[in-house]
Amino acid sequence: KNEVEQSPQNLTAQEGEFITINCSYSVGISALHWLQQHPGGGIVSLFMLSSGKKKHGRLIATINIQEKHSSLHITASHPRDSAVYICAVRKDGNQFYFGTGTSLTVIP
């Protein structure tokens, strides 16, 4: 079993919809990262969270350390949000575990 589980694996939404991607993990962590991988392959780091909530533009990330769960929300989704979103948790030192990603397609 993977230490980091994401759901859903695939997600199709209409433009403008509110989107939620979930991440659950089973190890003790010092931080959690949300990454975005574009169709061309490039990876961008969106957020690093150790508690609470962060917002950047239309993206919101939350984490509940007690429940070992994080969510990534996209408000007013747009076709350019289409990408794979990857949850990664950082354990002790610099050890990382990655989820398998959620493939998001936003249809105009």
Added chain:
Amino acid sequence: DTAVSQTPKYLVTQMGNDKSIKCEQNLGHDTMYWYKQDSKKFLKIMFSYNNKELIINETVPNRFSPKSPDKAHLNLHINSLELGDSAVYFCASSHYFSGENIQYFGAGTRLSVL
């Protein structure tokens, strides 16, 4: 200016060959990483270097040897390439401290072993 740059972008080679992938960052970060993304898009960390010292070495074959000549560079050398080494390899860097640790990724190197 590219923050994290990898070369080459594409690498096609025969089984048994030795190849290197180079990574350089101009962000002044003290930690660099190599990741492997397989055909199922699953991302795995391979190595991490902090100030030229190896701090993560996940279970990878010893045919893979990272080399860090200085804090700004972390090269990946692969000996005796095998078909299963075909993947996209990503380099990343960050500033390692207990606070913010956003990683910046290179564009990836797509390695195809024939």
